[in-house]
Amino acid sequence: MKKNISKAVIGRLPRYYRYLGEMIEEGTERISSKDLAGRMKVTASQIRQDLNNFGGFGQQGYGYNVRSLYNEIGKLLGIDQQHNLIIIGAGRLGQALANYPNFSKRGFVIKAMFDENPALIGKTVRGIEILSIDELEDFLKNNEIQIATLTIPKTEALRIFDRLKACGIKAFWNFAHTDLPTERGDGLFVENVHLSESLMQLSYRVYEAGREKNPYGTKQTGKDKLK
């Protein structure tokens, strides 16, 4: 089942999941594809097509049962499983992730953070301990960890990536501003979050829309003019 689902559809699943979760919180029990479309600002036909990929959970004249659609999409996303994570790099970004309560609600449990900075080692963030990076291999031998999060500078990333691979880690959530090299068939999964690239896409879109005019629509003074 569930073969050949396009990347675009997969990319939309977490957003369905989020909207459905909000509807559960509001007490909505069922919703038509038209109403769901209205909320999500997509077309009803896209919703029907997307959800048909998974066998379609709606019924003619009834719409979708919010809770069961939520559960089914959660299963597809692997959220019914517990995923144990570690974070390499306990700086502000690593700590921000450790501090985020929603990850564990969705089954993503951060088991430890690692750093090389003696000022950080031994501290805890929301009960998650910061260990020395020297303990990485021992820790991975003694704990079931599925996902490694890299919040380290790009200059460190490849060395750490190799160490993690050697310990059998297959899934990487990468915030380091570099590509982690994978090959077809090596069984590795990398999801990148390149923050500055997302910021550049924002500025591209702003500038593309208004290259001839004042792009941001703000007043321009001589002193502060963009140059």
Next chain:
Amino acid sequence: MKKNISKAVIGRLPRYYRYLGEMIEEGTERISSKDLAGRMKVTASQIRQDLNNFGGFGQQGYGYNVRSLYNEIGKLLGIDQQHNLIIIGAGRLGQALANYPNFSKRGFVIKAMFDENPALIGKTVRGIEILSIDELEDFLKNNEIQIATLTIPKTEALRIFDRLKACGIKAFWNFAHTDLPTERGDGLFVENVHLSESLMQLSYRVYEAGREKNPYGTKQTGKDKLK
């Protein structure tokens, strides 16, 4: 010029920019589409097609001049301009962004952070002051700000979004786990970074690849088995 460029191409531009920047640091002056393709693990024909969208900067038999291609893509991305940002929400994530040195190198200058927490107001991160959220409107009246970054809980996001729009802010870099409502033609630009959705896409891919087998390829003990 530069019309009708697909979203996919635009999405790839920051990655070209990053690779070219690394080549400049290494002292590489020119590169063929074949060698660039090898580095970036895409096909040479995709590189030629992508760059042809912008008039193509390569020359037959010579390849691309790394520095001028870098500069041209930088211009397309608006990086030759200075963009002034504020960050709403001076928690760990907001502070992590404020602490990131590469943004200002690329022309994204963070001018202030805002928070409602008295324990944070008045502090600075890398010289960037944390102001009271009550000062938001005054600050925006007296400073040219183009981009607002939201690192606040979703429950606060819409209220802050409205206040920022009322001050004329058009571009939003949104980390709040909700969609900011925009309408076609309203001239607003939103770039979302939904961290937990990126994590779910990672777990989807891992599970999709190995639903029947042990998905992460790690040993499974009775105690630690995923459940």
